[in-house]
Amino acid sequence: MIEPERGFPEVEYRSRVENAQSLMAREGLDALLLNTEPDVRYFSGFLTRFWESPTRPWFLVLPQSGLPIAVIPKIGAALMAKTWIADIRSWQAPDPVDDGVTLLAETLSETLGGAGRVGVPMGQGTCLRMPLRDWHALKARLPRIRFDDDSDIVKRLRMxxxxxxxxxxxxxxxxxxxxxxxxxxxxxxxxxxxxxxxxxxxxxxxxxxxxxxxxxxxxxxxxxxxxxxxxxxxxxxxxxxxxxxxxxxxxxxxxxxxxxxxxxxxxxxxxxxxxxxxxxxxxxxxxxxxxxxxxxxxxxxxxxxxxxxxxxxxxxxxxxxxxxxxxxxxxxxxxxxxxxxxxxxxxxxxxxxxxxxxxxxxxxxxxxxxxxxxxxxxxxxxxxxxxx
Amino acid sequence: MIEPERGFPEVEYRSRVENAQSLMAREGLDALLLNTEPDVRYFSGFLTRFWESPTRPWFLVLPQSGLPIAVIPKIGAALMAKTWIADIRSWQAPDPVDDGVTLLAETLSETLGGAGRVGVPMGQGTCLRMPLRDWHALKARLPRIRFDDDSDIVKRLRMxxxxxxxxxxxxxxxxxxxxxxxxxxxxxxxxxxxxxxxxxxxxxxxxxxxxxxxxxxxxxxxxxxxxxxxxxxxxxxxxxxxxxxxxxxxxxxxxxxxxxxxxxxxxxxxxxxxxxxxxxxxxxxxxxxxxxxxxxxxxxxxxxxxxxxxxxxxxxxxxxxxxxxxxxxxxxxxxxxxxxxxxxxxxxxxxxxxxxxxxxxxxxxxxxxxxxxxxxxxxxxxxxxxxx
CATH class of the missing domain: 3.90.230.10 (Creatinase/methionine aminopeptidase superfamily)
Known part of the structure; x- marks a missing residue:
């Protein structure tokens, strides 16, 4: 049985990020917020079967320029550190009071300089892999940030x-x-x-x-x-x-x-x-x-x-x-x-x-x-x- | 290898529904809207690995009194008909223009007599397994229906x-x-x-x-x-x-x-x-x-x-x-x-x-x-x- 080499070289991820950033510029999006397994993995290389557990949310913030930022439960930080992602922010999850919402809000606010437009995949085949309660809390925390459809940017790239x-x-x-x-x-x-x-x-x-x-x-x-x-x-x-x-x-x-x-x-x-x-x-x-x-x-x-x-x-x-x-x-x-x-x-x-x-x-x-x-x-x- | 009997008798599902309905009455909810694999299966018995495909949304509407209604893609109707669920409404999915939103809106509207409160699991460990775009469209279609947190009813029951x-x-x-x-x-x-x-x-x-x-x-x-x-x-x-x-x-x-x-x-x-x-x-x-x-x-x-x-x-x-x-x-x-x-x-x-x-x-x-x-x-x- 021939085992092909696992993973991708960093250039693969850099090219995915650059392609996304060109489309974001065209669509007037200041960042993408990703939170499903394939979308997070597409840009980071973070591969684990741990997503089978629905308990914890995972986030990747992709700014319009610069490198992606992982905002993830502490249990995944060591594995994420083996990918090309350098900026990894983590919290002790699950936290019934604040399960990453504050950390994610701070990250988005910092990335956007306080205000702007964030694209979230909202089209066919997508889902919101975080509790709606936290999604509402996130939006309430960031009144100067608008969360819009990503215009299928991620879907188009991945196709x-x-x-x-x-x-x-x-x-x-x-x-x-x-x-x-x-x-x-x-x-x-x-x-x-x-x-x-x-x-x-x-x-x-x-x-x-x-x-x-x-x-x-x-x-x-x-x-x-x-x-x-x-x-x-x-x-x-x-x-x-x-x-x-x-x-x-x-x-x-x-x-x-x-x-x-x-x-x-x-x-x-x-x-x-x-x-x-x-x-x-x-x-x-x-x-x-x-x-x-x-x-x-x-x-x-x-x-x-x-x-x-x-x-x-x-x-x-x-x-x-x-x-x-x-x-x-x-x-x-x-x-x-x-x-x-x-x-x-x-x-x-x-x-x-x-x-x-x-x-x-x-x-x-x-x-x-x-x-x-x-x-x-x-x-x-x-x-x-x-x-x- | 001993194979235990598969599935549950109908009385199991009826009891789950009745327990949910008591809690709904206490919380003032007129219906529950469920759309994740375990939540839909918990009340219906609908068991398939087809959920691995993220393309199509699936819904179960559980009224405050009466029996659950399945609102699902046509491809699942035959299997759902083998469960105890009698009211099965289906559409040809995926439909890029209206992927079940109208059918679901009509079902909710009919169930609630046009207005009321629908509980949706929104707490820790939950997710919204439908596109946000369709979620927004659903809410816009039903201005007299309020979608609120289900107060962890489903989580508490399933525990x-x-x-x-x-x-x-x-x-x-x-x-x-x-x-x-x-x-x-x-x-x-x-x-x-x-x-x-x-x-x-x-x-x-x-x-x-x-x-x-x-x-x-x-x-x-x-x-x-x-x-x-x-x-x-x-x-x-x-x-x-x-x-x-x-x-x-x-x-x-x-x-x-x-x-x-x-x-x-x-x-x-x-x-x-x-x-x-x-x-x-x-x-x-x-x-x-x-x-x-x-x-x-x-x-x-x-x-x-x-x-x-x-x-x-x-x-x-x-x-x-x-x-x-x-x-x-x-x-x-x-x-x-x-x-x-x-x-x-x-x-x-x-x-x-x-x-x-x-x-x-x-x-x-x-x-x-x-x-x-x-x-x-x-x-x-x-x-x-x-x-x-």
Whole structure:
């Protein structure tokens, strides 16, 4: 197993900060206030699973000029000191009376010289990872500072990956590829679905995943009921289509793709459905170029899925990918984001099957100057057979 | 491996709703608006790993009388329909123009007859899992509805577990116990730490975990640098103390405890440090009874850790546990929460070791009428030796 180098050189973070600062200047923002795991990590390199604990808030202040300032619980100060961030201010958290609010208010006030405009990511896919009570208290403490939407600055920056980032996503995909290749070793007619889920996650770890934040899937005759339910203990049986969809992580970057397996020989309908899904991915990848609109990828897939007519009630057929399982753009008719070199996407077509069932398929690609690069090992049109 | 029954009977959810409604009446709240994974799941039973995707917001409206209403993305409607929730309203998400705001506003308006007070969890440990932009839009749409802090209603309810919940946490603990017992099989002098991390997670899955959202740890001579860093590839060596701290999940409930291992025979200092940590847990568990204050558990441990004097700068020495890795109360001097039968806590003392290193230890207990029940298999005072 080849272990790529972990982390990024400082130049990567400096370039992210500079790009953000240019956009901040254009939008008239004096600072950005970041408080979610990926946003803090994007500019600092602070990587820990400790965010699983919701108790403590974490902040990064990115001034319009100068270097980022971390305002964080003391428990994270030693790890933050290993990143390139030099200005680290910490408090003993949790503090039920003042959980970093004063320290953050002072930092913002100092950074802005008392007044100005602070951008906070407020758009789709964001959340406020601090208590609303503290958010209100912060704003009340700083009446001369306005907290505005960041105009999607952080989202826009994160959507276009550096080559170093793409290499990390490619590596996560390669780990999942190896894990998917081993599914026939442990899943067959009679294997309970929850055992398949457990074993698959263990295999992802064996193949090099740091952890497996996401696994979904399903199994049923000719398709599955939905793609978000936890596994039951129902055993696989002949005629089932098994689908596993994983978002595993290596060095802080996700893959997100799935594979379908036929338990026993597939009938013609299942075989054709799988071919159509793979063809839909091909149709999207053929037009996935810089300058193409996100919605065009949706329509390219939708046309194949609906047999040429288009207009299927399909939901989202893909999305951006990187530091989060899903991020950035959406492949939906309403998303007019223009593709750029360096964007990493999932192509995720789905179709209806008899009996209210569905089948989905997913690949990960990076937008390049010419044809996109497949980061996942492209699936064959022939569905893989278990118990062949 | 014994698999306990999954889920809860409907009576469990009805009782949670009724308890919330009594508190809402007392606080003058006409509804609760919930939008985080554990809060939505607590009242609905909606269990999925799909929350890993930050794209879509999810809502549960709990009226002061009557049944909860789910306002959720269409992709979750089929799974929600398998819960006891009958009123499910969904929209095609993500929608860049109106991502559920109108549907949620209409639902709240209908529920409250146009005006009233809605409680939203805003206190420590909470977050707003929807975009701030949509939060502002929601409030603007409903000028006659006031969104106030929920007075920690949800936090208070979730802190006291039912017997069914405690059984689930106990089961998660038992899975981790079995995994910890296998550490000597795969960790010894020379094993890279990141391989230990991967293998341990795989073993947790083999022993029955549904997934392993959290693993932290460290290794170093006589202790470790911190408890939140990711693993490096540095091999274990004689004199190291290895610590693994896991929050694994079974059926939506966490355990959260750790174990220390000495690589080779421990020196006297390491041996004594481990004994002191175990003694600190014992001191806290001896007074962990209904009526005791959370802060008292802190002081009981702190006295042992500081050799009787107290006053060590120790940070948090434990916390509540259940549907999240950390939730509810904190064992800190400032937390005056009164313990009640049914609360589930971690006892998590830590102490300084030479060279700037630390050692920590953690057990999980349930508060009972008499002595607390240890949910984790209580560690021996003797640190476990690897390469014995």
């Amino acid at each position: 276009v990956k550096s080559e170093r980032e793409i290499a990390k996503i490619r590596n996560a995909c390669a780990i999942a590829d190896r894990a998917f290749a081993r599914v026939p070793d442990f899943a067959c007619s009679g294997t309970p679905l929850d055992r398949v889920f457990r074993r698959f996650q263990a295999v992802c770890l064996e193949e090099g995943a740091d952890w497996v934040p996401y696994l979904a899937g399903g199994a049923g005759q000719g398709g599955y009921d939905d793609v978000i339910s936890p596994a039951t203990s129902a055993p696989l049986k002949a005629g089932d289509v098994l689908m596993l969809d994983t978002g595993l992580v290596h060095d802080g970057y996700f893959c997100d793709f799935d594979r379908n397996f036929s338990v026993g020989r597939p009938d013609d309908g299942t075989r054709a459905a799988h071919e159509r899904l793979v063809d839909a991915v091909a149709a999207a990848s053929e037009i996935a170029r810089p300058g193409t609109i996100a919605a065009d990828l949706f329509h390219a897939m939708d046309r194949v899925l609906s047999g040429g007519a288009g207009g299927a009630d399909a939901g989202r057929l893909g999305h951006g990918l990187g530091m989060q399982l899903t991020e950035g753009l959406s492949l939906i008719p309403e998303d007019d984001t223009v593709l750029e070199t360096g964007m990493v996407l999932t192509l995720e077509p789905g179709l209806d099957r008899p009996g209210g069932r569905i089948m989905v398929h997913e690949e990960n690609i990076a937008i390049r100057d010419g044809a996109p690069a497949f980061l996942s090992r492209r699936a064959s049109r022939d569905i893989t057979v278990l118990d062949g | 006291v577990k039912s017997e069914r919940e405690i059984a689930k946490i106990r089961n998660a603990c038992a899975i981790a116990d079995r995994a910890f017992a296998r550490v000597p099989d795969f960790a010894c002098s020379g094993t890279p730490l990141d391989r230990v991390f991967r293998r341990f997670q795989a073993v947790c899955l083999e022993e029955g975990a549904d997934w392993v959202p959290y693993l932290a740890g460290g290794a170093g001579q006589g202790g470790y640098d911190d408890v939140i860093s990711p693993a490096t590839s540095a091999p274990l060596k004689a004199g190291d103390v290895l610590m693994l701290d896991t929050g694994l999940v079974h059926d939506g409930y966490f355990c959260d405890f750790d174990r220390n291992f000495s690589v080779g025979r421990p020196d006297d200092g390491t041996r004594a440090a481990h004994e002191r940590l175990v003694d600190a847990v014992a001191a806290a568990s001896e007074i962990a009874r209904p009526g005791t204050i959370a802060a008292d558990l802190f002081h009981a441990m702190d006295r042992v850790l500081s050799g009787g004097a107290g006053g060590a700068d120790a940070g948090r020495l434990g916390h509540g546990l259940g549907m999240q890795l950390t939730e509810g109360l904190s064992l800190i001097p400032e937390d005056d929460t009164v313990l009640e039968t049914g609360m589930v806590l971690t006892l998590e003392p830590g102490l300084d070791r030479p060279g700037g290193r630390i050692m920590v230890h953690e057990e999980n207990i349930a508060i009972r009428d008499g002595a607390p029940a240890f949910l984790s298999r209580r560690a021996s005072r003797d640190i476990t030796v690897l390469d014995g």
